[in-house]
Structures are given as structure tokens and as C-alpha cells.
Amino acid sequence: MIRVTRRYRFAASHRLHSEQFSEGENRALYGKCNNPHGHGHDYVLEVCVSGPLDPVSGQVVNVSTLDQLVASRVVQDFDHKYMNADVREFQEVVPTSENILRVVEKRLAAQWNSVFPGGGTHLESIRLRETRRNVFELRTS
């Protein structure tokens, strides 16, 4: 099996704050990340795809097709945005890196079969680097 991993970048701000907790509880739980004005990161998103090697093209996935999917469904909507206000899903859920991964997975999965028909190309995992020290991974297959 061959896995192909492609790296994307977006710069975005967020605030970790849950309506289910009091002001004090939010500060205690999220610390600096609860700052009312938000703060930002240069996120690095790694999308890992697996599948059979196409004997004709010599490719597991057409990288420019993957680029177009990730750009149109994720990067364009997230880059240079305040996620809590500007990205629909985060009006409902806290934009922790864990929740960002779930949203990215949902957005990619919704288009996956029409972009990569035939069922052989799998979204294997998604990794999100919030900072150089904080990396989150969602295994999707």
C-alpha cells in the first residue's frame, strides 16, 4: 500500500469558549486560548490518502485534484478568517483543533466520492499542526 501525504497551510484566529461553562470555568479550562479577543495560528493541515497504484498513471491520487478539493472546501473558507465568526460550523462548536479536524473530515467526506469515484481512493488520516509543538491527528479509515 502506498500513502500520499499533502501539506496545506492556513492562517486563522479562534477563541476557545463554550457557552456551557461560566466565564470563570472557561478561563480555567482554556487558559490563554479563552482570551475574549481571540488569537491566531499558522495552521498546517496534512491530508493523507491511500489506495492502489494506478498502473497507467503511476499515481495513487492526482495531487492537483486533491489540491482543488482541499482548497475549495477547506483552505479558502478558513484562511485569514476568525473561525468562530466566519466558519459556519464554529458558530455551533468550539474551534479546538480536535473539532477543526472533525469539520475538515466532514467537509472532505461530503465531496470525496464525486471527486474520487470508484471507491479505491481512501482518506486515510488528517493531521493538524496548530503550533510546532501541538499536533492533532484524526484517522479516518
Next chain:
Amino acid sequence: MLITRKAEFSASHVCAQSSLTPEQNRALYGLAANPNGHGHNYVLEVTLEGDPDPATGMVFDLKQLKEIIHKAVIEPMDHRFLNYEVQPFDKVVPTAENVAAEIWNRLEPSFEGSPARLQNVRLYETDDLYVDYAGARQ
């Protein structure tokens, strides 16, 4: 336990198939189909798996691993035009996937009968694109 050794080589390639027209190759491979080729600084990560030898405390001798990678990969591929100078890329398109698999095939025999086995080959074509290959058996 896993140990990984990194190596680099610079090479040029063209991604195109002789059975396709220039327009079809361009549609499939984009800029990489340029007939005159283009190059990359490939970064290779070779991972071995095994138990540390109780006497040496090593999974595998890293100096020896460096030599194996050098002979099997760096010497034949560094500063080469893969399509013209490295088989089987006269017949097989040197996509990152195919180059990673070829590197695996060239490295694996060196570890036959050794306590460490070749666990993974990771090939970075650019900082933002890499391929992992762990052999045909998986």
C-alpha cells in the same frame, strides 16, 4: 523499535507516458509533464524495525545503513535525469509513488537475513508532498 535514517538526492524527471499525447500528459500530470524535465531535492527517510541487539544496544548499525542507502539509492539517482539514467524509469513513469516503490525494491534485499527489517520508505518530493511505501505485502 524503529530507527530512521534520512538521506537526500537531487534529480530531474518528466511525468509523461509515451502512449499519451502531449495534451493528455499535460492534463494528467500538469507542470510535471514538461518534456524537458524539471528537478527536485528529494528527501528520503528509511525506517527499520527490530529489537536492539543486547550486546551492541543497536537495532542496526547506522553507519552500515548509511552505506546501504548510498550504494542502492544516492549513487545511482543523485544528480541524474531519472527517465534517461535510472531504470526502470525509461519505461515506468517516475512519479513519487513509483520512485518510492523502486527505492523499497532496491533496499529490501540488503536486510534479508538481518535482525532488522525494512519497515517503511518515506520519500519527500517537496516539503509539502511525500509518499510512504511499506512494501507490496501490506
